[in-house]
């Protein structure tokens with residue numbers, strides 16, 4: 113039975129009928145639909161619309177559907193328009209007329225708004241768990257790397273040495289912010305649209321606060337037009353995911369680059385690589401390439417969502433059905449990406465010797481050399497010029513600054529002394545970045561401890577939502 117055939121004289125064009133169905137994808141929302149239906153049934157009973165017996169029978173019918181739904185075969189229904197229609201049909205088939213009573217005082221417009229919120233909330237909780245694992249893996253790797261050093265780059269040109277831990281913690285910072293954005297989105301979306309009706313609010317005396325509490329929402333939504341038609345929670349969620357995807361894509365790009373023979377800082381784990389069907393020698397960084405590639409999809413999903421909503425008059429429009437798939441796609445894609453990334457981070461190996469050699473050459477101590485002169489009263493601009501000339505001399509002689517004889521150096525920088533050389537060692541250069549957020553080993557140790565504490569706090573919050 114159709115949900116709305118009463119005022120129609122002609123049957124639907126079969127091609128249109130098939131094409132407009134959302135059940136092929138919104139069947140994912142079955143758990144949410146059943147939970148929201150239970151909350152609605154309870155409110156109907158409290159309002160005296162359902163007898164106790166009717167409510168009990170609705171509950172047992174919904175439970176039965178839930179049981180059946182564990183078998184994907186049971187979700188085959190070529191007629192159901194959407195997940196709401198599916199549950200309605202099934203319920204009527206299972207318990208008869210009382211099943212149709214469940215739809216009193218509600219509309220699919222509020223149902224999809226509630227289901228999608230519940231889906232996003234559940235996805236956020238899953239993603240937070242995944243991010244917790246990724247952060248844990250990153251922090252563990254950073255701890256394990258001790259005081260190993262590597263080059264840092266700007267413009268992808270060697271810049272200054274940093275601790276490997278400092279580099280890894282840079283990504284941890286990004287993922288902490290991503291987690292914060294998701295937590296923030298969760299707070300805002302956690303309002304219950306049930307009771308909004310089709311557009312203007314339900315006409316039955318339903319206890320909206322009770323329905324909200326039933327579903328773990330903080331409170332009911334404040335405006336029925338807004339609640340049934342806005343999808344900003346979905347847009348916000350997918351935009352937060354697109355930023356997470358961007359961060360993971362940058363990480364993947366560095367792994368790809370650093371695993372090349374030319375850099376050789378990273379040894380790809382075989383478990384996350386594949387070979388070439390043509391070139392026997394190859395070990396390709398597929399996991400990282402796919403993570404970089406998946407970012408395109410998620411950014412696309414975020415764009416689709418904002419574009420779908422931008423021109424819609426209030427309130428519900430069927431266009432909103434198109435907001436479901438980008439949400440599913442982004443949520444499912446990123447849950448997998450985060451999990452693969454966490455596994456990769458635990459398995460990847462670093463070639464600390466090559467990193468050390470690279471950090472210890474290529475004039476990455478030139479800025480420290482200039483600051484040595486600054487400490488002797490030379491204005492930085494002049495010190496910069498003097499060390500620049502010294503670098504030029506070394507380039508011609510094919511040596512490093514620390515190999516330059518003092519008398520040669522003094523031709524450019526008369527203020528330099530024998531202790532110049534002790535300021536140029538890798539340890540000295542690292543240690544002089546001794547400021548909160550800098551790469552000096554003491555600062556990085558502090559940052560690591562703080563990252564551990566923040567991860568524990570995040571886990572505590574996750575626990576509160578479990």
Ligand code: ARG
Nearest residue numbers: 134194220221224430432433
């Ligand atoms: N499947 C629909 C959607 O996802 C449910 C809401 C339909 N509402 C309506 N008035 N046709 O948007």
